[in-house]
Structure formats: C-alpha cells, structure tokens
Amino acid sequence: MLDSLSPILLLTLAVSSTALLVAAVIGLPLGAFLALRPVPGKRLIELLIYTGMGLPPVVVGLAVYLLLSRSGPLGALGWLFTPSAMIVAQIIIALPVVIGLTMSAVESVDPALKLQLRALGATPAQVMWTLLGEARLGVLSAIIAAFGSIISEVGAVLLVGGNIEGQTRVLTTAIVLETRKGNFELALALGAVLLSLAFWVNFGMVRLGRRADAPWR
Amino acid sequence: MRRVARSLLAVVLCAGLLSACAPAAAPAQQVLRLATTTSTQDSGLLDALLPLFEQQYNARVDVVAVGTGQALEIGAKGDADVVLVHARAREDKFVSEGDGINRRDVMYNDFVIVGPQADPAGVGGAASAKEAFARIVAASAPFASRGDDSGTYTKEKGIWASAVITPTTDSGWYLSLGQGMGETLLTANEKSAYTLTDRGTWLSMQTKLPNLGLLLGGATVAENQDKSLLNPYGVIPVNPAKHPGVNAELAAKFVEWITAPDIQKLIGEYGQDKYGQPLFYPNAAKP
Numbered sequence: 001m002l003d004s005l006s007p008i009l010l011l012t013l014a015v016s017s018t019a020l021l022v023a024a025v026i027g028l029p030l031g032a033f034l035a036l037r038p039v040p041g042k043r044l045i046e047l048l049i050y051t052g053m054g055l056p057p058v059v060v061g062l063a064v065y066l067l068l069s070r071s072g073p074l075g076a077l078g079w080l081f082t083p084s085a086m087i088v089a090q091i092i093i094a095l096p097v098v099i100g101l102t103m104s105a106v107e108s109v110d111p112a113l114k115l116q117l118r119a120l121g122a123t124p125a126q127v128m129w130t131l132l133g134e135a136r137l138g139v140l141s142a143i144i145a146a147f148g149s150i151i152s153e154v155g156a157v158l159l160v161g162g163n164i165e166g167q168t169r170v171l172t173t174a175i176v177l178e179t180r181k182g183n184f185e186l187a188l189a190l191g192a193v194l195l196s197l198a199f200w201v202n203f204g205m206v207r208l209g210r211r212a213d214a215p216w217r
Numbered sequence: 218m219r220r221v222a223r224s225l226l227a228v229v230l231c232a233g234l235l236s237a238c239a240p241a242a243a244p245a246q247q248v249l250r251l252a253t254t255t256s257t258q259d260s261g262l263l264d265a266l267l268p269l270f271e272q273q274y275n276a277r278v279d280v281v282a283v284g285t286g287q288a289l290e291i292g293a294k295g296d297a298d299v300v301l302v303h304a305r306a307r308e309d310k311f312v313s314e315g316d317g318i319n320r321r322d323v324m325y326n327d328f329v330i331v332g333p334q335a336d337p338a339g340v341g342g343a344a345s346a347k348e349a350f351a352r353i354v355a356a357s358a359p360f361a362s363r364g365d366d367s368g369t370y371t372k373e374k375g376i377w378a379s380a381v382i383t384p385t386t387d388s389g390w391y392l393s394l395g396q397g398m399g400e401t402l403l404t405a406n407e408k409s410a411y412t413l414t415d416r417g418t419w420l421s422m423q424t425k426l427p428n429l430g431l432l433l434g435g436a437t438v439a440e441n442q443d444k445s446l447l448n449p450y451g452v453i454p455v456n457p458a459k460h461p462g463v464n465a466e467l468a469a470k471f472v473e474w475i476t477a478p479d480i481q482k483l484i485g486e487y488g489q490d491k492y493g494q495p496l497f498y499p500n501a502a503k504p
Contacts, residue, residue: 070295070462078462080296081250081281162281180399181259182425 012170019090031102052096058155064089081162089156094146105138140209247276252297258282260417286366295460299468304368317453324497325449329434332411340432359410364393417496476501
C-alpha cells in the first residue's frame with residue numbers, strides 16, 4: 001500500500017490544484033465584475049451562485065459523467081475515467097465558491113475608493129484589479145475555501161474517475177475503497193495524510209497572502 | 218498594489234506548479250477498460266491475474282469496480298470495453314439489447330447466509346435459502362440488505378420472491394442499506410443482523426466480523442446444499458457495432474485469455490493458500 005501512496009498523493013494534488021487554478025482564473029475576475037458592475041438580474045445571479053456553493057458533488061459528478069460518456073455530447077474527447085474528467089468536475093464545484101466569496105469580498109471594499117479611482121482616470125480593468133487587491137484577504141479565503149471543498153470531495157471524482165488504481169485513484173476514493181474493505185485503520189491513516197496535505201497547502205497560501213500584506217517585514 | 222498583484226499571481230502559480238508534477242503520461246500502450254463488480258476487485262483476484270494479461274499483450278487494464286447494475290450501465294453507454302459481472306438474467310438482457318456480444322462463462326462461487334452467532338431465527342437449521350428467509354421473517358430478526366443495484370441484491374430479491382415474501386422497510390427488521398458488500402457485512406456485524414453475501418467477500422472479511430457466523434451454505438462451495446445459491450460470473454465484450462469507440466480487438470483477446478485453461482487454473486487456485494479453499498471456481502466452457 002505504501003509504495004502506491006505517492007502516485008495517489010501526487011494525483012490528488014495535481015487534480016485539485018489544476019481545478020483550483022482554472023476556477024481562480026475564471027472566478028476571480030467574474031466575481032469582481034459582478035461586484036462592480038450594475039448587472040441586470042444581479043440579485044438572482046447572486047442567489048444562484050450562493051446556491052451553487054451547496055451543489056452536491058455527486059450530482060456534479062453525474063452531470064459530468066453523462067456529458068463525457070461515449071454516448072454523451074462530449075464523448076469524443078475520451079475524458080471519462082481519466083484525471084481530466086475529475087478536474088472538470090472539481091472546477092464546477094469550486095467555481096461558485098470562488099465567484100461568490102470574491103464577489104462579497106470586493107463588495108465590502110469602501111465604495112469611495114472606486115469613485116476615486118474612476119476620478120483619477122483608471123480604466124475599468126485597473127479599477128477591478130485594484131479593488132481585488134484591496135480585498136485580498138477575502139479573495140485569499142475564497143481560494144482557500146474552494147480548495148477545501150474540492151480536495152475533500154469524493155462523490156464526483158469517484159463517479160467520473162472510476163477510482164482506477166494508478167490512473168484515477170486519489171486520497172478520498174482510496175479512503176472509500178479501504179473503508180468498504182473494512183480496513184478502517186488504513187482508511188483513517190489516509191484521512192490523516194489528506195489532512196496534513198491540506199494543512200501544508202493552506203500554510204503555503206496563507207504565507208503568500210501575508211507576505212503580500214507586509215513585504216517589508 | 219503591484220505587490221498584491223504579484224502575490225495573487227504567486228498563489229495561482231503555486232497551484233499551477235503543483236499541477237505540473239502530475240504523473241507523466243504512460244507510454245503509448247493499448248488500454249482495456251474493464252467494468253466489473255466490487256467482489257472481483259476486493260477479493261484481490263484481479264490484482265493477482267491482470268498483471269499477466271498486461272504483460273502478455275503489452276496493455277494496461279483500467280478496472281472500474283462498481284455494482285453489477287452500474288457496471289452493465291457503463292457498458293451500455295459504451296464507456297467500457299468489456300464487463301465481468303454476476304447477474305445472469307441481466308447479462309442476457311444486456312446481450313439481447315445489443316450492448317454486448319459473445320457472453321462467456323468464467324467462474325462461479327456461491328452465496329451464503331451469515332448472521333449473529335446466537336442465530337435467534339434458527340437459520341442454521343434451514344435446508345434452503347428460501348426456508349432461511351422465511352425463518353428470519355417469522356422471527357422478525359434484523360436483515361441487512363444491499364438495497365442497491367448489485368448482483369447480490371438481485372439474488373436476494375429472487376430468494377424473497379421464491380419464498381413469496383415482500384419485505385418492506387417499514388416492518389422495522391428489514392434494513393435496506395444501499396451500500397456495497399463490505400459495508401453491508403460491517404453493518405450486519407454491528408447490528409446483529411442476517412445478510413446474504415458472496416462467499417468470497419465473506420472469507421476475505423471474516424476476521425473483521427467477530428459477531429457474525431456462516432449459518433447457511435456449508436464450509437465450502439461444494440458443501441453448499443442449496444444449488445440455487447450458486448453465483449456464476451460472466452464476461453461480455455461490449456458490442457463494437459453499437460458502440461464504435463470501444464477497443465473490441467483487445468476485449469476479444471481478454472475474453473479468450475480469461476477463459477483459457479492456464480488462467481482458469483490460476484482462478485481455481487486463487488485463495489487456496491490464504492483461506493484453505495478457492496474463492497472462485499473456473500467454469501469456462503470450450504467455445
């Protein structure tokens with residue numbers, strides 16, 4: 001079991017960090033945009049995004065499964081039961097978290113700053129970028145919350161990844177497998193591995209965030 | 218402001234770097250996707266056999282181990298190349314609907330009834346599974362049912378039907394779990410419930426189930442008096458005419474391989490050293 005732990009660990013990191021990266025690249029600007037622009041139907045969009053934070057992973061997994069199945073609309077990609085399918089599912093789970101929390105973080109920045117920036121002749125992109133920076137701690141928590149929700153998620157990756165040994169087995173699906181076999185000690189140990197992985201990733205992110213806050217220290 | 222931008226970028230880049238250390242893609246080799254039941258994987262049989270196939274054909278076998286119902290559904294969507302399952306009637310339906318071709322027998326084991334050592338319902342004295350189920354009902358003793366879409370649950374429903382009993386969950390003693398065999402056995406162990414299990418999973422998990430005993434089915438498959446409890450496994454390649462994406466050539470090789478005499482012999486020997494009896498008995502007929 002131990003010699004097969006490192007590919008599981010690497011895949012867990014690879015899938016979740018890739019999904020987080022994509023979700024951040026899409027979600028941060030989108031969240032800021034929604035916070036700053038008078039979008040029609042904004043309350044409804046907001047509500048939908050907050051509801052999306054509660055999406056059951058297994059439902060996301062099922063939808064992605066049907067989408068990527070060989071008899072589904074995107075079957076030609078051949079992504080089902082590969083890490084790509086797992087990344088797609090985790091992006092969908094992470095996106096509402098990133099968008100929603102970024103939106104509320106940017107909204108909580110003093111509105112006078114936005115007016116001031118406009119008056120100083122900043123372009124909309126510059127305004128958005130500056131306000132994202134002002135709200136950096138909230139934005140950081142958005143990213144951390146999204147990471148937490150996907151690294152610990154099992155329903156979606158089990159369904160679309162298939163828990164194939166050496167190919168799509170990640171920590172959470174390995175825990176399910178060992179639990180099913182009654183190997184509770186091993187399952188618990190894997191849970192501890194997952195927790196410490198999450199600890200160190202969060203440690204890194206928080207450190208980076210703090211350094212951005214006070215680089216002179 | 219610039220330093221904020223830099224740090225945000227760093228967070229994102231950090232995530233990206235982590236993703237860069239993903240395991241490198243395997244060299245081009247053929248991949249066979251096998252959808253099968255949890256019993257073949259959890260018993261360790263596939264781990265023992267598949268490396269031989271992978272070596273012989275320079276292929277990689279991706280095993281998706283789920284319940285029989287889900288395995289057949291994966292096959293019916295063309296998402297697997299071959300299925301190895303145990304629910305004969307549903308296998309025949311799979312073939313008659315054009316999703317699979319050339320079904321072959323591979324092996325069998327049997328189902329047994331396990332339950333609390335004290336055996337309050339007196340299942341140990343029953344002559345058949347049908348009678349045992351009737352005794353469980355008479356005693357209103359707890360019964361843990363898989364309650365999923367598995368081959369084992371299909372079998373269980375068949376036994377209830379033969380006893381002309383329709384168990385309902387509001388009766389209190391019938392626990393429909395919707396879980397795999399391992400979880401169901403663990404639950405039965407905790408709740409002092411009876412359950413129907415395949416012998417292979419029972420043997421491999423017995424040490425973790427101190428409160429349960431084998432009550433009906435005999436010590437080995439050969440000693441099982443109720444022949445209706447036999448549990449045959451079949452292998453079915455997914456029909457390439459209906460699902461053009463499948464690797465039909467490798468699937469056909471797999472069927473040929475797993476039904477060949479030397480692999481059949483290995484199946485019959487698997488588990489002998491650890492459990493003192495085989496977990497599966499080969500029964501592939503000559504084509």
